[in-house]
Amino acid sequence: MRRITGTHVYSYVKCRHLAALDLHLSRSERRAPTQWEEFAATRGRDFEALYVQRLPIAVPRYPERDFEAGAAATRELLRAGAEWIHQGVLAGDDRLGLPDLLRKLPGESSLGDHHYEVLDVKTSGRSRGDQILQVVFYTRLLAELQGRMPTHGALILKDGREERFLIADYLAAHDEVLAALRHLRSDLSASRPFLQSGCSGCYHDQRCLPVLRQRGDLSLVHGMSHGARAILEQAGCRTIADLATFHPDGPRARGNLDPTLLRRLRRGALAHLLGKPLVDERPRAERFEHGAIVHLLTDAFADRVLAIGVLHPAREDGAFRCELPATAADEWDALKRLVASLPRGVPLLHFGETLPRWHEEHAFAREADPALEARFVDLGKRLRAAAVYPRAVGGLADLVQTALGRDPLRAGHAGAAAMWLTGDDGAERLRAKLHADLQDLAALKAAILDAAPTVVDDGDAAAGEGAAANGERAGTVG
DSSP states (O other), rough: OOOOOHHHHHHHOOOOOHHHHHHHOGGGSOOOOOHHHHHHHHHHHHOOOOOOOOEEEEEEOOTTTTTHHHHHHHHHHHHHSSSSESSSSSSTTEEEEEEEEEEEEEEETEEEEEEEEEEEOOOOOOOHHHHHHHHHHHHHHHHHHTTSSSSSEEEEETTOOEEEEEETTHHHHHHHHHHHHHHHHOGGOOOOOOOOOOGGTTHHHHHHHHHHHHOGGGGGGOOOOOOHHHHHHHHOOOOOHHHHHHOSSSHHHHTTHHHOOOOOHHHHHEEEEEEESSSOOOOOOOOOOTOOEEEEEEEETTTTTEEEEEESSTTTSSEEEOOOHHHHHHHHHHHHHHTTTTOOOEEEEEESHHHHHHHHHHHHHTTTOOHHHHHHEEEEHHHHHHESSSSOOSSHHHHHHIIIIIOOOTTOOOGGGHTTSSSTHHHHHHHHHHHHHHHHHHHHIIISSOOOOOOOOOOHHHHHHHHHHHHHHTTTOO
């Protein structure tokens, strides 16, 4: 029986099926990490090493992967009252924990006149639920060992700040997750994959995505949720092919799903079968023909903007200009110069929250022009609302691949931007990626926001139904 670890808890919060696969498959069955994933992991390890370097740590010594010996060595350090224990081993019945740090505190326990609490070192700028539950998992194991539940746990964030929280606030959620993990460990079939935004960065993506396509799984449909899939399947609608022709009579037959939602999901199924986005009817007041597209490449770990680019007018053949700020102090002026090069008052089209969030964080300490922020227009929101796509879409890469049929990584992965800086051609690669992303955004604007609504005529509907029938017979859709 495989032990449940803190990593399983962490994975479960992200994706139930990811945790199930990790409980049943060996690490050798994962895909190899990409260069930028390995780069990010190395930075995380380096940050932890730098943080603990200033602490009077004790480290349990034991043969590699002999966790029973590691747990015994950790118990010795706990009883001896070491001030800090780095990479201790906590073992209990069917669980195994490897917390980053255990800190000694005054207060009686079965160890003596002291006890410990758990701290985990993270490279994020703010705490997340999955990280907190991981600490609570370790704390449960620690409490069983020392005969006392610590009142707090803590996360060390990338700025070195310690964020403490009450363990009692999260115990119920932890126990629920642990029970679910034990059930998944005993029955892998209790979990199924579901296409979501995090799938593209998962080391099991090459396992799950083909299965979803082969089944014609409803999660491939744009706008589908876990709850809607469960309701539809209970109503007998189990595949995309079923959904494309699903016309229930009355609320009971549709599982009380909102009729507007059901119509949009059915349109999503048809888009999947036809293999093209279906542009919706909507007001055409905002066309932004004369707008400029602004795009950033960032290093989230270092809180840095590595490259800022503009494309004006917002067409693929628009004029491209960019700046590569050398330091964080140069970022604000770089944006000001680029905006100053544009006609006064043009809308500044961007994708997602990166630009407005960065601007808001810097505006308080700068001479910010309120009119500038008023010109921001989020293309991401408008693109998602303007059409139903052939499959579920998350970030820019999904939209580019799904709506344009292009390789969104032809100039590299945005997550690798910080890694490029370590090479001689880093500046060139940043410019190339920035230009490619800007051209993709311009092409998406033209293909979706500037396009006429898609009229699904009888021929299209018949083609969709034919594809559905063929998909059912072949067992594959998409």
